[in-house]
Amino acid sequence: MEMLHIMTTSAMSTALFLSFFTFTLFFSVFSFLLFISRIKPWCNCDTCRTYLNISWIAHFPNLCDWYTHLLRASPTGTIHLHVLNNTITSNPNNVQHILKTKFHNYPKGTPFSTLLGDLLGNGIFNSDGHSWQFQRKMASLELGSVAIRSYALQIVNQEIQTRLIPLLQSVSNQQDKLLDIQDIFRRFSFDIICKFSFGMDPECLISSLPESKLADSFDLASKLSAERAMSPSPLIWKMKRLLNIGSEKKLKEAIGIVDNVAMDIIRQRRREMMTMASLNKSDLLSRFMETIEDDKYLRDIVISFLLAGRDTIAAALTGFFILLSKNPHVGSTIRQELERVMEADQELPTFEQMRSMHYLNGALHESMRLFPPVQFDSKYAQEDDVLPDGTFVRRGSRVTYHPYAMGRMDTIWGPDSDQFRPERWLNTDGVFVQQCPFKYPVFQAGVRVCLGKDLALMEIKSIAAAMLRHFDVRVVGPNTEPCFAPGLTATVRGGLPVQVTQRC
Numbered sequence: 026m027e028m029l030h031i032m033t034t035s036a037m038s039t040a041l042f043l044s045f046f047t048f049t050l051f052f053s054v055f056s057f058l059l060f061i062s063r064i065k066p067w068c069n070c071d072t073c074r075t076y077l078n079i080s081w082i083a084h085f086p087n088l089c090d091w092y093t094h095l096l097r098a099s100p101t102g103t104i105h106l107h108v109l110n111n112t113i114t115s116n117p118n119n120v121q122h123i124l125k126t127k128f129h130n131y132p133k134g135t136p137f138s139t140l141l142g143d144l145l146g147n148g149i150f151n152s153d154g155h156s157w158q159f160q161r162k163m164a165s166l167e168l169g170s171v172a173i174r175s176y177a178l179q180i181v182n183q184e185i186q187t188r189l190i191p192l193l194q195s196v197s198n199q200q201d202k203l204l205d206i207q208d209i210f211r212r213f214s215f216d217i218i219c220k221f222s223f224g225m226d227p228e229c230l231i232s233s234l235p236e237s238k239l240a241d242s243f244d245l246a247s248k249l250s251a252e253r254a255m256s257p258s259p260l261i262w263k264m265k266r267l268l269n270i271g272s273e274k275k276l277k278e279a280i281g282i283v284d285n286v287a288m289d290i291i292r293q294r295r296r297e298m299m300t301m302a303s304l305n306k307s308d309l310l311s312r313f314m315e316t317i318e319d320d321k322y323l324r325d326i327v328i329s330f331l332l333a334g335r336d337t338i339a340a341a342l343t344g345f346f347i348l349l350s351k352n353p354h355v356g357s358t359i360r361q362e363l364e365r366v367m368e369a370d371q372e373l374p375t376f377e378q379m380r381s382m383h384y385l386n387g388a389l390h391e392s393m394r395l396f397p398p399v400q401f402d403s404k405y406a407q408e409d410d411v412l413p414d415g416t417f418v419r420r421g422s423r424v425t426y427h428p429y430a431m432g433r434m435d436t437i438w439g440p441d442s443d444q445f446r447p448e449r450w451l452n453t454d455g456v457f458v459q460q461c462p463f464k465y466p467v468f469q470a471g472v473r474v475c476l477g478k479d480l481a482l483m484e485i486k487s488i489a490a491a492m493l494r495h496f497d498v499r500v501v502g503p504n505t506e507p508c509f510a511p512g513l514t515a516t517v518r519g520g521l522p523v524q525v526t527q528r529c
């Protein structure tokens with residue numbers, strides 16, 4: 026009887042496995058046919074051919090430079106990559122249409138959320154509809170509060186004073202000592218965003234510059250998730266994930282490490298909250314914990330913040346120092362402003378002082394115009410639509426707005442669009458004037474505009490002020506015309522070596 030039971034169970038498992046396998050196979054073939062019927066992998070037009078045989082590389086350092094060239098030449102500021110089923114636009118009216126007027130027709134969509142789903146789960150960055158609305162409401166309340174802004178300023182200042190400045194001092198005035206400043210900014214911003222989100226210090230910027238298992242696993246997981254998008258068909262990475270092989274195996278392991286750290290912190294915080302009723306922590310996790318009971322959901326929310334607030338800041342600072350190195354007069358003008366606004370013995374600016382640094386603000390906005398941290402961003406059309414420039418968008422197709430190209434369009438910024446000119450952002454009284462966000466969607470724009478913009482600008486201004494007051498930073502080597510590595514945010518391939526000299 027026992028034997029019969031075991032045999033029946035085993036036969037049932039085999040049958041189940043076979044049905045699952047057959048279903049997966051049929052589903053895969055069906056999806057593949059659907060996929061090739063929607064996109065045109067065989068398109069022979071000039072643009073698609075150049076994309077497929079990568080011949081753009083002979084003339085442009087980066088894919089985004091080639092797109093910029095095509096978008097500049099297009100009378101509507103819009104192009105179509107048939108093989109990717111992707112409409113790419115640099116037209117501000119189209120951007121306003123996608124991000125605001127017809128927002129509901131252009132969600133992130135399942136193709137995007139599936140790519141990042143294993144890492145981000147249902148976090149704000151990766152969700153649409155009710156889940157997104159709920160998180161957006163909560164996050165904007167929290168991020169808008171005075172308490173959290175002061176907490177953020179306090180952790181930024183502490184990291185600058187106790188880690189960044191001592192580290193730069195230790196390498197300064199040594200002709201043969203080069204520092205990868207991009208790596209330093211990534212370490213800095215990872216420490217900050219972990220403290221801000223989890224109340225946990227990963228100590229990435231301590232003087233020995235240690236390897237951090239969490240930072241490395243998080244990097245690897247973001248990189249491999251983004252690389253899924255480069256796979257010729259989603260079926261390939263999905264199959265690798267099913268079989269747990271190659272890059273998907275590595276991705277699973279990296280996410281496992283991130284998950285373990287995150288869940289340990291969450292459990293530990295719950296215990297602290299239960300045992301110490303008066304525990305008064307200011308980080309986002311503690312604040313969200315008061316409303317959300319599901320620990321997995323909490324993990325997803327906080328991990329989205331790590332992604333949103335880490336590489337973006339490092340990319341913004343890296344671009345800024347590349348441009349300062351080529352335009353030293355801008356650095357001198359910022360220093361004059363710092364001297365005017367701050368006390369002689371003052372280490373770091375206050376919120377009020379930052380608000381009155383109009384030239385610095387202009388210089389930062391100008392550098393993100395030329396080197397936006399998020400170079401492009403895609404949505405998926407839910408229904409057929411026509412963009413304001415007359416471009417037809419088919420249901421289910423991808424639509425991309427391109428801040429990198431938009432920052433380099435003469436039609437938007439005038440014939441000197443390729444020049445780094447902070448004055449562009451100032452009125453005749455020298456006061457900073459915001460540009461239309463649909464012309465400058467560096468922080469996105471419209472309904473899903475970045476929630477961390479003010480915090481980001483505070484962090485970047487604090488670091489820029491501290492570094493410019495104390496040091497001269499000179500980029501060494503060819504990276505003043507950077508080559509970017511593929512990924513979700515702009516990362517200079519091979520890092521950014523600089524020489525640091527302490528100012529008297």
Ligand code: HEM
Pocket residue numbers: 149150161164330333334335337338341397398399402466467468469472473474475476477478480481
């Ligand atoms: C220079 C720095 C930053 C830039 C350029 C930037 C840019 C962006 C962009 C382009 C998006 C839209 C992404 C998308 O929907 O695919 C976004 C969303 C978001 N950002 Fe930022 N960001 C920066 C810093 C930060 C920081 C420091 C935080 C958090 C403390 C943050 C929090 C968020 C959040 C929560 C969203 C999602 C908003 C939503 O979907 O409703 N960002 N950001």
